[in-house]
Amino acid sequence: MLRKDADTRYPVNELIRKRWSGRAFSEKMITEEVVEQLLEAASWAPSSMNEQPWRYIIGYKGDENFERMVNLLNPRNAVWAKDAPVLLFSLAKNTYPNGSKNKHAWYDTGAANMNLMLEAAANDIITHVMGGADFLSAKEEFGISDEYDPVVFIALGYHGDPDSLPEPLNTRETAPRKRKPAEEIILKTQSVNEPAHV
Numbered sequence: 167m168l169r170k171d172a173d174t175r176y177p178v179n180e181l182i183r184k185r186w187s188g189r190a191f192s193e194k195m196i197t198e199e200v201v202e203q204l205l206e207a208a209s210w211a212p213s214s215m216n217e218q219p220w221r222y223i224i225g226y227k228g229d230e231n232f233e234r235m236v237n238l239l240n241p242r243n244a245v246w247a248k249d250a251p252v253l254l255f256s257l258a259k260n261t262y263p264n265g266s267k268n269k270h271a272w273y274d275t276g277a278a279n280m281n282l283m284l285e286a287a288a289n290d291i292i293t294h295v296m297g298g299a300d301f302l303s304a305k306e307e308f309g310i311s312d313e314y315d316p317v318v319f320i321a322l323g324y325h326g327d328p329d330s331l332p333e334p335l336n337t338r339e340t341a342p343r344k345r346k347p348a349e350e351i352i353l354k355t356q357s358v359n360e361p362a363h364v
């Protein structure tokens with residue numbers, strides 16, 4: 167299994183360092199039970215008014231949902247995501263039960279997806295979020311009402327051989343992960359244009 171643990175300045179939790187967005191999947195299937203375990207982890211995310219607006223459509227390799235999802239992905243994603251054993255379509259319910267707009271639905275759905283991804287990492291399962299897809303067609307294809315916003319697709323699977331990927335994905339698969347320095351993400355309150363001194 168290829169590890170690309172984050173090279174952190176501080177002793178960040180191991181699971182956070184371990185998760186990364188791989189693209190090389192082995193042929194090993196993820197069982198329905200394990201998928202349900204990951205979705206349970208998602209369900210324990212915090213959400214505005216405990217509304218839990220996250221929704222998922224599951225595609226198992228070979229079934230109709232999976233084929234539909236692959237066809238909705240941008241070709242640059244489909245080329246590797248088609249080999250994942252499981253694809254998830256992540257959606258957010260955009261209204262509260264009283265019909266008012268839930269402005270936090272996407273935030274909450276992202277939090278749930280992160281829980282899912284960390285649980286997956288704990289079980290040596292790769293997760294890879296994809297925003298590159300035709301979401302308008304996805305809504306139509308899956309018959310989704312306007313109450314739900316498509317958010318992302320997520321590919322899941324066990325680690326495979328990076329050499330199974332075409333270039334430049336093969337090289338990218340083994341390249342170190344990078345992040346902006348803290349100076350760039352901490353804003354001064356006086357001016358958002360100047361970096362803070364940390």
Ligand SMILES: Cc1cc2nc3c(=O)[nH]c(=O)nc-3n(C[C@H](O)[C@H](O)[C@H](O)COP(=O)(O)O)c2cc1C
Binds near residue numbers: 187243296297318
């Ligand atoms: C909302 C969102 C959309 C993304 N869309 C894509 C995508 O379409 N294709 C892709 O290969 N990776 C996609 N990614 C993965 C990011 O490129 C990846 O998370 C980032 O490069 C950091 O790498 P890491 O997850 O390994 O730390 C997306 C990630 C997020 C959160």
